[in-house]
Amino acid sequence: MWDIPEHSFYAMLVVFGLLVTATTCRLILARVKPEKDYTELRQRIQSWWWMIGILFVCLIVSRTTAIILFAFISFLALKEFFSIVPTRQADRRVLFWAYLAIPVQYYLVSIGWYGLFIIFIPVYLFLFLPMRMVLIGETHGFIHSAGIIHWAVMLTVYCLSHIAYLLMLPVQNAAAGGMGLVIFLLFMTQFNDVCQFIWGKLLGRHKIIPKVSPNKTWEGFIGGVLTIALVSGFLGPFLTPLNFKFSLLAGLLISGSGFIGDVVISSIKRDLEIKDSGSLIPGHGGILDRCDSLIFTSPLFFHYLYYISY
Amino acid sequence: MERVLKILFFALVVRPIVFVVLGLNLRGKQNLPLEGPGIVVANHNSHLDALVLMSLYPLSRLHKVRPVAAADYFLKNRFLAWFSKNCLGIIPIQRTGRMRKNELFAGCHEALDRGEILILFPEGSRGNPEELSEIKRGVYHIVHDRSDTSLTPVMMHGLGRALPRGEALLVPFNCDVIIGPQLPEAETGEQLVEAIKASFLDLQQYCITCRQTGDKSQQ
Numbered sequence: 152m153w154d155i156p157e158h159s160f161y162a163m164l165v166v167f168g169l170l171v172t173a174t175t176c177r178l179i180l181a182r183v184k185p186e187k188d189y190t191e192l193r194q195r196i197q198s199w200w201w202m203i204g205i206l207f208v209c210l211i212v213s214r215t216t217a218i219i220l221f222a223f224i225s226f227l228a229l230k231e232f233f234s235i236v237p238t239r240q241a242d243r244r245v246l247f248w249a250y251l252a253i254p255v256q257y258y259l260v261s262i263g264w265y266g267l268f269i270i271f272i273p274v275y276l277f278l279f280l281p282m283r284m285v286l287i288g289e290t291h292g293f294i295h296s297a298g299i300i301h302w303a304v305m306l307t308v309y310c311l312s313h314i315a316y317l318l319m320l321p322v323q324n325a326a327a328g329g330m331g332l333v334i335f336l337l338f339m340t341q342f343n344d345v346c347q348f349i350w351g352k353l354l355g356r357h358k359i360i361p362k363v364s365p366n367k368t369w370e371g372f373i374g375g376v377l378t379i380a381l382v383s384g385f386l387g388p389f390l391t392p393l394n395f396k397f398s399l400l401a402g403l404l405i406s407g408s409g410f411i412g413d414v415v416i417s418s419i420k421r422d423l424e425i426k427d428s429g430s431l432i433p434g435h436g437g438i439l440d441r442c443d444s445l446i447f448t449s450p451l452f453f454h455y456l457y458y459i460s461y
Numbered sequence: 462m463e464r465v466l467k468i469l470f471f472a473l474v475v476r477p478i479v480f481v482v483l484g485l486n487l488r489g490k491q492n493l494p495l496e497g498p499g500i501v502v503a504n505h506n507s508h509l510d511a512l513v514l515m516s517l518y519p520l521s522r523l524h525k526v527r528p529v530a531a532a533d534y535f536l537k538n539r540f541l542a543w544f545s546k547n548c549l550g551i552i553p554i555q556r557t558g559r560m561r562k563n564e565l566f567a568g569c570h571e572a573l574d575r576g577e578i579l580i581l582f583p584e585g586s587r588g589n590p591e592e593l594s595e596i597k598r599g600v601y602h603i604v605h606d607r608s609d610t611s612l613t614p615v616m617m618h619g620l621g622r623a624l625p626r627g628e629a630l631l632v633p634f635n636c637d638v639i640i641g642p643q644l645p646e647a648e649t650g651e652q653l654v655e656a657i658k659a660s661f662l663d664l665q666q667y668c669i670t671c672r673q674t675g676d677k678s679q680q
Contacts, residue, residue, distance in 0.1 A: 226633075227484070230484060230633045230634065230635055231484070231635055233633075233634060234484075234619060234634045234635035234636070234669075234670045235635075235669060235670060238622075240622065240625070243622065243625075243628070243630070243632045244630065244632075246632050247630060247632050250632070250633060425669045427669070428669070429484065429486055429635055429669065430485075430486045430487065430488075430669075431484060
């Protein structure tokens with residue numbers, strides 16, 4: 152009935168297996184140590200079920216549905232960004248135009264117009280927005296505002312839309328299909344967060360950037376990078392057109408850039424003196440808190456893949 | 462009929478807008494009074510304020526929730542009056558003219574007697590976006606001889622950016638809705654005003670859309 156490529160189907164099963172394992176572990180923990188409070192862990196795992204469930208359903212239903220899902224995620228992320236950063240009251244109408252970039256960008260994705268997809272935001276929108284700002288006539292705080300608005304659109308719309316474009320690339324690994332690429336990127340990015348966290352907990356001593364994120368250590372980073380590169384090396388040929396060697400490199404790229412995305416969003420939150428960017432996803436915070444690494448890994452993985460295979 | 466209209470309006474129009482176009486960073490939902498008589502006292506930035514607060518209520522309780530609104534504005538023409546009455550279920554207050562306190566708040570008292578929950582903005586009008594204006598005494602005149610009535614403070618932030626006064630274009634923003642614990646009974650009007658103000662400022666620190674950094678003049 153549904154047309155799920157074989158390898159992608161197995162990958163989904165593995166992810167569900169991991170979720171079941173996580174849920175089981177939590178239940179055992181709650182049984183063994185009932186005195187501790189596991190609310191956050193429970194919420195976190197529960198939210199994972201929802202996020203993964205929604206993603207897989209959209210991927211399975213149709214390519215268009217999945218693209219709409221990513222457009223909606225971009226919208227939520229951009230809204231969250233604009234809600235926490237200081238923008239001038241006068242710029243409301245500029246922000247409105249920035250929101251309108253989302254349907255346009257994702258429409259370009261859905262028709263597969265690569266040439267315009269790649270330049271629409273950095274050329275046309277980035278030149279249009281300051282013009283709209285000039286028309287308002289308020290020059291006080293102009294640079295500040297222009298910087299914030301452009302960067303927000305860059306991160307949440309332009310970068311994230313690359314995930315959706317993975318679905319439009321001509322299929323080279325028929326056993327995995329376009330959704331194989333998406334699952335690979337999302338899984339490796341999120342798994343990287345987990346690995347860096349676990350290695351940091353196990354061995355962490357030397358802090359990388361104590362001012363931004365005191366829990367980030369060299370041990371966690373290096374452990375994460377090595378684990379991800381290795382896992383990616385074996386998983387890549389299964390889900391992407393890349394061979395072992397190039398998949399290994401893709402893992403290095405995802406791990407390194409995922410780390411950067413994570414700490415960049417952390418810096419934004421530090422600057423604004425907030426802990427979470429929102430409360431949309433129970434146990435995780437806001438959507439930016441969950442998409443932080445993805446913002447950096449998606450365009451980099453996309454262009455790496457595009458360069459190697461297309 | 463009024464009840465059905467109100468439920469339909471909130472289920473089909475308000476809730477989708479509040480949860481998709483806007484987004485709530487909600488805190489202290491357990492403090493929201495579900496049973497009346499009670500008054501929800503909130504700060505006022507936007508026409509959206511009352512709608513957002515009402516959307517927190519389950520649809521089955523919605524008919525018990527009544528925003529207190531200015532008669533001169535909400536009953537200004539026939540269409541708006543019909544809408545305010547049937548879709549929002551407002552309790553009109555005459556801001557202008559010289560009425561005695563008892564007459565002025567008669568509608569509020571009747572509603573409280575029926576065990577309803579009032580939504581009241583003690584700042585009066587919406588003022589400048591995201592700025593607290595002076596709190597008026599009205600609330601005190603309603604509650605001072607009603608010890609049965611709970612008084613729940615709510616701080617909202619962000620809606621003044623989504624739809625400020627004098628604007629028709631709704632721009633998506635997340636907003637904070639922080640619901641505080643019930644206020645204690647106050648002896649005098651000033652005391653109550655002070656308590657409300659203090660609780661607003663206290664709740665404000667949980668707002669994540671309230672930016673501590675950045676030039677004030679730019680906001």
